[in-house]
Amino acid sequence: MKRVVVFTGAGISAESGIRTFRDSGGLWDEYPIEEVATPQAWSKNPALVLQFYNLRREQVANARPNAAHYALEELRSVFELHIITQNIDDLHERAGSTNVLHLHGEIRKARSTVNPDHVVELSGNLINVGDTCPLGSQLRPHIVWFGESVPAMDQAIDLVSTADLFLVVGTSLAVYPAASLVYHIPENAKAWLIDPNPQLPAGLSGYSILAKTACEGVPELVNHLLTDHVF
Numbered sequence: 001m002k003r004v005v006v007f008t009g010a011g012i013s014a015e016s017g018i019r020t021f022r023d024s025g026g027l028w029d030e031y032p033i034e035e036v037a038t039p040q041a042w043s044k045n046p047a048l049v050l051q052f053y054n055l056r057r058e059q060v061a062n063a064r065p066n067a068a069h070y071a072l073e074e075l076r077s078v079f080e081l082h083i084i085t086q087n088i089d090d091l092h093e094r095a096g097s098t099n100v101l102h103l104h105g106e107i108r109k110a111r112s113t114v115n116p117d118h119v120v121e122l123s124g125n126l127i128n129v130g131d132t133c134p135l136g137s138q139l140r141p142h143i144v145w146f147g148e149s150v151p152a153m154d155q156a157i158d159l160v161s162t163a164d165l166f167l168v169v170g171t172s173l174a175v176y177p178a179a180s181l182v183y184h185i186p187e188n189a190k191a192w193l194i195d196p197n198p199q200l201p202a203g204l205s206g207y208s209i210l211a212k213t214a215c216e217g218v219p220e221l222v223n224h225l226l227t228d229h230v231f
């Protein structure tokens with residue numbers, strides 16, 4: 001079975017009503033990164049950081065997977081499918097995907113501030129100051145903040161470097177190390193970038209570009225891959 005690896009960013013969830021970060025009106029226009037998404041922000045004002053992610057969690061809970069999330073899942077009938085996402089939402093999973101690697105954490109989970117391996121699934125939408133893990137420390141969002149390392153990166157590189165087909169969907173490729181995945185495809189792999197405003201690094205070869213939204217472009221490409229038996 002050929003291996004398809006899909007790398008997604010905020011753009012795949014945009015048509016589910018979840019705001020992207022860097023488009024006009026994106027989240028980082030309203031909330032300065034350094035006040036809500038860094039270890040320093042957490043030390044300075046944990047209540048503000050928790051409030052920011054509580055709002056994100058509530059929005060994700062009210063969102064639904066869209067045609068792009070569902071279309072990717074259809075690939076599983078013919079290919080070995082792996083999804084690597086920068087998104088903290090669970091829309092891939094709610095569309096039925098199982099092999100999902102979250103590079104930047106998961107909004108539905110919290111973790112201990114004394115032991116990063118102690119991760120808990122949240123039952124509600126809130127983490128509050130004073131909510132503690134079973135070890136007794138304050139719970140923090142299970143999110144990779146700016147300035148923190150990306151523990152799943154090596155696993156992601158392994159997947160991309162063994163892909164027969166690599167699809168990149170809805171990401172500005174502005175944040176490293178995640179964005180560096182585009183450099184790891186094998187020489188003979190086929191790769192596509194689907195994004196209405198595609199921003200591939202200059203000089204990168206091997207990629208075809210579909211300048212469409214996720215809900216237009218992903219079902220179209222999936223249909224092409226499944227019906228034209230590209231492999």
Ligand code: APR
Nearest residue numbers: 009010011014020021022086170171172173175197213214
């Ligand atoms: N369909 C597909 N792509 C879209 C759509 C859409 N409907 N709408 C917008 N986009 C594209 C934009 O053109 C842009 O390229 O989605 C991308 C969003 O870029 P960013 O907001 O930078 O999001 P992302 O690339 O996922 O950010 C990476 O940065 O802030 C951190 O941790 C956060 O995981 C995030 C990381």
